[in-house]
Amino acid sequence: MGEVQREIRALYSALTVTVYQAYAPDIGLPAVQEGRFPDGWKRDRMTWVKPSFLWMMYRCGWGTKAGQETVLAVEITREGFDWALRSSCLSHYERGLYADRDAWRRELKRAPARVQWDPERDLRGRALPYRSLQLGLCGEAVRRYADEWIVSIRDVTPLAREIQGLVRGGRMEAAARLLPRERPYG
Template identity: 70%
Template sequence: MNDPTSPPRYEIRARHTRSTVTVYQAYRPSIGLPAARDGRFPPAWKRDRMTWIKPSFLWMMYRCGWGTKEGQETVLAVEITREGFGWALENAALSHYVRGVHPDRATWQRSLRHSPARVQWDPERDLHLAPLPHRSLQLGLSGEAARRYADEWLVSVTDVTPLAHEIHGLLRAGESGRAAALLPEEQPLPGLRAPLPVKAS
């Protein structure tokens, strides 16, 4: 029996305002520090590569090891326009083939080739980075979507590495309550939909 207090299995949750959505990325300092300082990505950031953005702070912490993994030492909170985030979702395809959702594998592959964004749903993480039953959205941007992200949608870029290290330090000290109090507040994003790896009912 499902717990009525648990989030839906597939739901877009993020820190957001009426006009913006905050997503997270982690980079080596040579990219992350100039981005936070200047509020835009430096020339070393390649617009022709797929870039993945994550609305979940804790999933980002799972991915970057609280900012300790090599090449992911600088954690950024990137505030983008809600309109841009919505455009990416509307133009996204699922990152993998799902029988029953796609008519066949060839149709999915064509969709993927023509989509500038792709959606992946991974298990959300708890404060100790253990997997939860519900899923967290990851959004991959390439081509037009990556260019728009870097050149049109950016509102602000903030280095949140100190926050990641502080929360991690509290957890290691057994101060889970204090650590939880520092987490960014993430709420469901009404009105925005993403491709789902389940057949529509």
């Protein structure tokens, strides 16, 4: 077997990147209405953003899991996204990337962002042979995300439910046509 392919696939433009998150309606709906996260959103904990729509759908059960009923498409600046990537540390130790486990632990404590690679998913939620990015933001990165990087927040729950309905009905091509047009990030 060859090395597992890791790839950031995203919906992006020259200036922005779309990431996905899912919240309970008491957080998600005010975020959409106000264009920013409401006071009830916790800035003091890690928040994970996912550039892959299908990975987010797998994680939140198409917006049906408790506490994840509102699926958000958060458009952020590429400048912010790139800063988070440059400032990140892997969420797990990987030999050869760090001098040793202690060096990795020190970097993990210091870094305001974490990179985690998880199997990408298809429309049916099955794991694909390559991995997609989850980006964890904490400390300075959470503050920048909430206060500087957000360009817009959209509720994509209706889209998620429509695609899920098509998948359940066996209309895979129709479902695929509705997916965000993600491409390798670069």
